[in-house]
Amino acid sequence: MAATEKEIVDGLAEIVNEIAGIPVEDVQLDKSFTDDLDVDSLSMVEVVVAAEERFDVKIPDDDVKDLKTVGDATKYILEHQA
Amino acid sequence: MAKIKPSQGAAYARIMGVGGYRPTRVVPNEVILEKIDSSDEWIRSRSGISTRHWASPEETVSAMSVEAAGKAIADSGIRAEQIGAVIVSTVSHFKQTPAIATEIADKLGTGRPAAFDISAGCAGFGYGLTLAKGMVIDGSAEYALVIGVERLSDLTDFEDRSTAFLFGDGAGAVVVGPAKEPAIGPTVWGSEGDKSETIKQTDSWEAYRNGRPEKFPALTQEGQAVFRWAVFEMAKVAQQALDAAGITADELDVFIPHQANMRIIDSMVKTLKLPEHVTVARDVETTGNTSAASIPLAMERLLATGEAKSGDTALVIGFGAGLVYAATVVTLP
Ligand SMILES: CC(C)(COP(=O)(O)OP(=O)(O)OC[C@H]1O[C@@H](n2cnc3c(N)ncnc32)[C@H](O)[C@@H]1OP(=O)(O)O)[C@@H](O)C(=O)NCCC(=O)NCCS
Secondary structure, eight states: OOOOHHHHHHHHHHHHHHHHOOOGGGOOTTOBHHHHHOOOHHHHHHHHHHHHHHHTOOOOHHHHTTOOBHHHHHHHHHHHOO | OOOOOOOOOOSEEEEEEEEEEOOSEEEEHHHHTTTSSOOHHHHHHHHOOOEEEEOOTTSOHHHHHHHHHHHHHHHHTOOGGGEEEEEEEOSOOOOOSSOHHHHHHHHTTOOSOEEEEEOOGGGHHHHHHHHHHHHHHHTSOSEEEEEEEEEGGGGOOTTOTTTTTTBOEEEEEEEEEEESSOOBOOOEEEEOGGGTTSEEESSOHHHHHTTOSSSOOOEEEOHHHHHHIIIIIHHHHHHHHHHHHTOOGGGOOEEEEOOSOHHHHHHHHHHTTOOTTSEEOOTHHHHOBOGGGHHHHHHHHHHHHTSSOTTOEEEEEEEETTTEEEEEEEEOO
């Protein structure tokens, strides 16, 4: 079953918490991964792979650079999930 | 039909000794920063590398190999003349013929062993080890020498900010010989030629000779694609090698992945869920990425510092340009 926007944000929050140690409540739609959440370009690769597994989506390397904020990633997953 | 006698080898093979050579010149990040717009902090946080060794003109592929192999032979307790095969893995020896292995074999005083070079990038050590094990068990060599050696500084574009800080030079070697118990597990290896463009030499020698690229060819890579592949696909291969050897993560003492980037190492450790007690090689910090040399160099250092000890069970995995990979479980010498 496709995940809702809230489920995706909650899931991303858990992933970011696991990878970068950021408190889950800090992970909000408007937050930038690199500027606000201490997720650098390599951690972002880890976040993406974890999100792919969790939400059953494929996020090619070329699309990763467009996912600047939690909102961008959430929208991408909503639109591409199987 | 005439009957052919089968070859007769040892029941099992083991690594009997290890040796390494690190060039004298230590190069800190400050030197890298003279040519690229970056910072010590960025390089450390993205790669974990603080220093690497660069070879001088005298520290040739041959000279470094002879030093490392000499130590490995001494460590193994055999004499050089007993060695029946010399396998040299390198991508940075700039003369294709003859193989550098024959010169190295001669300088070591080995007699007349089979000697040849292989090219398997950062998986070169595992490829060589697998060949050596096969020879010992097959009987085509009682003892085989495997050398991983690189002068990657010769293939580095010091103005390329995505690679200038990554590579280093050095040589590592092991002697493989007969064993009464299994001490080198099944190798899980392979290639993914559809990804051959992700790590490569920028231009061919032929193109360079014809004056097409002005810059000397250098190593280049799609950093994030390689990172993703290394962290997730290679963790699966590492797990397969453990399974093939019938070893659980709990039984493992040491993890020696190819020393490409500390971030890859840390991430693999997490993905593999390695328990706290497993010693992890983190030689990349002061050695950089030395491709085929990285695993034996890291192995030697762990044994020298006492972080690992003889008889420990170690998982080794190499991966790199090709793309190619090789993983196996070994008992440390
Ligand atoms: C090389 C590697 C460290 C680069 O890291 P990366 O995060 O992929 O770097 P990117 O090129 O995507 O750049 C990310 C950001 O850092 C910047 N940057 C790149 N190189 C930089 C440098 N040397 N110093 C400072 N900043 C740099 C970029 O400009 C970019 O900034 P922006 O987001 O503001 O545009 C990394 O990709 C890596 O190690 N991959 C694995 C490679 C490997 O080990 N290969 C061998 C396997 S055998």
